[in-house]
Every structure is written in C-alpha cells, then in structure tokens.
Amino acid sequence: MFKGLNLRNIxxxxxxxSFSPPFSISAKEEAGxxxxxxxxxxxxxxxxxxxSKSKVRMIYKGKVKxxxxxxxxxxxxxxxxxxxADFYQKLLGKSLSQMNGYRASLAFSGKGNLPVTISxxxxxxxxxxxxxNPNGIxxxxxxxxxxxxxxxxxxxxxx
Amino acid sequence: MHTSKICFIAxxxxxxTFAVNAKLNLTDDISLSxxxxxxxxxxxxxxxxxxxxxxxxxxxxxxxxxxGLQGDIRFNDNFNASIxxxxxxxxxxSSPVLEWAYVGYNVSNFNLKVxxxxxxxxxxxxxxxVGQAYTSARPQQEVYNSVLxxxxxxxxxxxxxxxxxxxxxxxxxxxxxxxxxxxxxxxxTQYNFNIEKTVGLNSELSGFDYRIxxxxxxxxxxxxxxxxxxxxxxxxxxxxIYTLGTExxxxxxxxxxxxxxxxxxxxxxxxxxxxxxxxxxxxTYAESHHNQKNNSLLFGMRYDLTTTVSLNAEWKYTNAxxxxxxxxxxxxxDGDTDAQxxxxxxxxxx
Numbered sequence: 001m002f003k004g005l006n007l008r009n010i011x012x013x014x015x016x017x018s019f020s021p022p023f024s025i026s027a028k029e030e031a032g033x034x035x036x037x038x039x040x041x042x043x044x045x046x047x048x049x050x051x052s053k054s055k056v057r058m059i060y061k062g063k064v065k066x067x068x069x070x071x072x073x074x075x076x077x078x079x080x081x082x083x084x085a086d087f088y089q090k091l092l093g094k095s096l097s098q099m100n101g102y103r104a105s106l107a108f109s110g111k112g113n114l115p116v117t118i119s120x121x122x123x124x125x126x127x128x129x130x131x132x133n134p135n136g137i138x139x140x141x142x143x144x145x146x147x148x149x150x151x152x153x154x155x156x157x158x159x
Numbered sequence: 160m161h162t163s164k165i166c167f168i169a170x171x172x173x174x175x176t177f178a179v180n181a182k183l184n185l186t187d188d189i190s191l192s193x194x195x196x197x198x199x200x201x202x203x204x205x206x207x208x209x210x211x212x213x214x215x216x217x218x219x220x221x222x223x224x225x226x227g228l229q230g231d232i233r234f235n236d237n238f239n240a241s242i243x244x245x246x247x248x249x250x251x252x253s254s255p256v257l258e259w260a261y262v263g264y265n266v267s268n269f270n271l272k273v274x275x276x277x278x279x280x281x282x283x284x285x286x287x288x289v290g291q292a293y294t295s296a297r298p299q300q301e302v303y304n305s306v307l308x309x310x311x312x313x314x315x316x317x318x319x320x321x322x323x324x325x326x327x328x329x330x331x332x333x334x335x336x337x338x339x340x341x342x343x344x345x346x347x348t349q350y351n352f353n354i355e356k357t358v359g360l361n362s363e364l365s366g367f368d369y370r371i372x373x374x375x376x377x378x379x380x381x382x383x384x385x386x387x388x389x390x391x392x393x394x395x396x397x398x399x400i401y402t403l404g405t406e407x408x409x410x411x412x413x414x415x416x417x418x419x420x421x422x423x424x425x426x427x428x429x430x431x432x433x434x435x436x437x438x439x440x441x442x443t444y445a446e447s448h449h450n451q452k453n454n455s456l457l458f459g460m461r462y463d464l465t466t467t468v469s470l471n472a473e474w475k476y477t478n479a480x481x482x483x484x485x486x487x488x489x490x491x492x493d494g495d496t497d498a499q500x501x502x503x504x505x506x507x508x509x
Contacts, residue, residue, distance in 0.1 A: 052325045054324075054326040054367070055325045057367035058328065058367055063328055063365065063367075064322075079466050092368075093408075093409075093410040093411075095411075095434055097434060097437050097439070097463040098434050100463065100466045100467075101292060102292075104286070105285070105292035107508070108192070108229060108285070108508075109285030109286050110231065110239075110263075
C-alpha cells in the first residue's frame with residue numbers, strides 16, 4: 001500500500017506542520033505561567049566567583065564540573081517541587097521530563113556532574129547540606145536565601 | 160513463547176520493584192544503578208526485521224528486552240572505576256555481556272580510561288542500551304545498527320575537556336583498542352569477528368542547547384562465517400568509519416541528525432521531537448544507501464510516567480529499494496520488501 005510513496009515529501013510536510021502556530025502558542029502559554037519569582041544560585045564557599053548565565057547553564061547541564069579547579073557538588077530539590085520545575089524552565093527552557101531524560105544519559109555515561117537530591121526542600125536543609133559540602137552549590141528563591149551566603153548568580157523572572 | 164512471556168513479566172516486575180528510587184548509593188562513593196527496556200512489538204512482514212532483534216509478524220514480547228546493571232566506585236578525586244553488565248536484546252538471560260569495565264584517572268581537565276570501553280561512534284553511544292535516556296523507543300536503526308551491535312572495545316582512551324568560552328566546550332578523545340572478538344548472528348548465519356586493531360578519534364563541541372559530534376574509527380578485522388552448510392574464513396580487511404551527529408534543543412523542540420559513512424554504508428536520519436509536559440511526540444525520517452538501501456518514516460509518542468519510567472508507542476514504515484533487503488535481515492521469500500512496525504516499549508532506570 002505504501003509502495004512508491006514519497007516519504008521525503010511527507011517528512012518535509014510534517015516538519016512544516018509541526019512548526020505551525022498552534023504548537024508555538026501553547027509553548028508560550030506554558031512558559032507564561034511562571035512569573036515574578038527570582039532565583040539565587042549560591043554557595044557557602046566564598047572563593048567561588050560570580051558566574052555568568054552561560055556558565056550556570058553549563059553547570060546545571062552537568063558539563064562544568066570544576067570552579068577554580070575545585071570539583072563542585074550540586075544539590076537539587078525534590079521532583080514534586082514547583083520551584084524545581086520553575087528553575088529549570090527559566091534557566092534552561094526545559095521541563096522536568098526533558099531534564100530527567102537528559103540526566104539519565106549523563107548518569108549512565110559517567111560524563112556529567114549530577115546533583116544530589118535532598119529529602120527536604122526548605123532552606124535550612126539546603127544550608128545544612130552546604131555546610132557539609134564546602135564546594136556545594138544550591139539554588140533557591142532569592143527571598144529565602146540568607147544575606148551571608150555567596151550569591152553566584154541571580155536568575156530574574158524576565159530572563 | 161512461554162519463556163518470552165516469563166521474561167517479559169519478570170522484567171516488568173523487577174522494574175516496578177526497583178524503579179521507585181533511581182540509583183542506589185551504597186556509600187557516598189559507591190553506587191549501583193540499572194536500566195531496562197521491554198516491548199511488545201510486531202511487523203507486518205514475515206521476514207525478520209533488524210539484526211539482533213529479528214521482529215516478524217508474530218507478536219514478540221522479548222525482541223527488545225534489555226536489562227543492565229552498572230556499578231560505579233570513586234576511590235578519590237582522581238581515581239574511579241565503572242562496570243556495566245547488560246543482557247542485550249540478542250542475549251539469553253543466562254548469558255549477559257560485560258559491556259564495559261574500566262578504571263579512570265582524572266586530573267585537571269584530562270580523563271584517562273583503561274579497560275573495556277564503549278565505542279563512541281554515535282551521539283547516544285555511551286547510553287546505547289538506556290532507553291530512558293533517549294526519546295525514541297530504539298536508537299535509529301539505520302545508523303546505530305549498521306555496526307551490527309558491536310559497541311565496545313578493549314583498550315585505552317584519553318579525553319581532554321577544553322573550555323572555549325562560558326558557552327561552549329570541546330572534548331577531544333583519541334582511543335586505541337587491542338585485539339578483541341565479537342559475534343553477530345544474522346538469521347542462520349554466524350559471524351565471528353576478530354578485531355585486531357581499533358584506532359579512533361572522537362570530538363564533541365557542545366553548549367547548553369546543542370551538541371556537534373564527529374568520530375573517526377579505523378578497524379582491522381577478520382571474519383569467520385558459519386552457516387548450516389559449513390564455515391569459511393573471509394580474508395582480513397580494514398574499514399574506516401566516519402560519523403557526524405548534531406543535536407539542537409530550543410525550548411520544547413529537540414532536533415537530531417546523524418550520518419554514518421564507510422565503504423559499505425551511507426546512512427543518515429533526521430528527527431524532530433516536541434515536548435509537552437510528560438508527552439513527547441516525534442517524527443524521524445531515515446535513509447540507507449550502498450549495501451543496505453531503504454528509507455523509512457517513523458511516528459512515535461513518548462510518555463514519562465515517572466522520573467524513572469517511560470513508555471513509547473511507535474509506528475514505523477520501512478521500505479527496501481533497488482533489490483536490497485533494506486532493514487530485513489534476509490532476502491524475503493515472498494518478495495515483500497516493505498514493512499510496517501508497531502512497538503509499545505517500556506523503559507526504566509533504577
């Protein structure tokens with residue numbers, strides 16, 4: 001039934017269709033839900049410098065493993081956290097499903113630097129973990145972060 | 160069929176038992192993790208489709224069944240070791256293979272590995288058997304199956320991580336393999352490869368939203384071919400394989416393309432996927448030239464049930480051209496050289 005069918009033309013048609021407005025609009029609507037929440041990426045290690053957005057993106061993609069030649073450790077929030085979904089959407093433009101698939105590839109290739117997930121998302125638990133991990137890096141809403149930490153980067157809602 | 164169903168049920172049960180928490184950290188420096196895939200699949204062609212999977216028009220419950228265990232040990236900031244044992248689709252449960260086992264040494268931006276290592280031919284080579292890590296049910300067979308499922312080498316590799324800027328990184332990995340053996344069964348024919356030499360260079364330029372990978376690999380090998388009628392030795396030969404892969408993600412979109420070129424193949428695919436929360440529909444178009452001539456179109460949908468479990472539903476149409484068998488593993492007796500393939504795949508990690 002498909003003999004002689006020009007698959008290439010069908011494929012080109014599908015690509016054009018998939019870029020059509022309805023899909024693009026739905027993407028914008030979803031991103032628009034997240035507004036008004038700034039995040040701080042921070043550490044208790046005062047030797048870490050201020051970081052660019054590009055650098056922070058590469059850190060959370062697992063590609064940057066060292067700062068100042070020191071191996072860094074990342075801590076992450078639990079999967080059910082709205083803040084976690086918000087953070088990755090704003091920083092990398094990715095849903096948690098996309099991040100989980102990507103991180104499975106890192107975990108089983110041994111190539112990336114994967115975050116440790118702690119059981120409590122409150123700022124006290126994050127700070128406890130940072131106390132135990134001198135080269136640890138965390139993220140939280142900027143309002144919840146104490147003043148005496150080393151803020152490496154601020155992710156504004158409009159970014 | 161009875162054994163197949165038992166294997167399928169056993170795999171599903173093991174998934175539901177372990178998949179609650181991905182990765183078991185025995186200590187801060189020792190971890191045990193695993194992955195698996197299992198499917199219900201069927202083609203509408205009586206001739207088996209895909210080397211190592213052999214899917215026919217009989218509903219198959221274990222053509223894709225894969226289960227792997229990986230142990231990682233970090234001795235200190237410099238030394239680590241990793242071992243991965245996999246029951247691949249073509250293996251019996253009683254005879255899984257050691258896919259990799261190596262000791263790694265890290266210093267600054269350099270990483271040295273010695274042991275059994277994964278051949279880094281493709282974008283997804285390092286996680287070839289981890290279905291949870293890529294969007295489609297199987298890696299695109301036109302490209303990934305053109306090396307007949309030979310995925311590892313015994314030897315040494317060195318990787319340099321080079322920071323070009325805050326936005327882009329380059330990794331360069333030369334590698335060298337010593338003599339090793341591999342076995343591939345295609346229908347009733349068995350090919351025993353003796354790979355005498357492996358030399359290669361892998362490079363990857365990447366940013367937060369893209370990857371561009373190039374790999375060159377050179378192999379010297381000899382093959383013993385065994386059929387029901389007897390055995391024969393094919394004279395020693397060599398082959399150079401060039402592969403190029405690109406991946407670009409833009410918000411919800413993921414675009415992927417890979418090409419493999421050697422003296423027997425010019426195979427490529429292009430794929431587009433769009434993520435909507437837990438759903439990811441995708442379309443792939445692929446072509447093969449030279450030895451294996453076909454084109455194919457694939458529609459699929461991935462659904463992420465949890466962070467560690469996903470489902471794929473796929474339909475693929477593959478059409479052999481110019482008298483070739485295409486992706487069918489033998490010449491079809493009835494002359495039917497196209498096939499529609501239906502797949503429901505479950506992937507999990509733990």
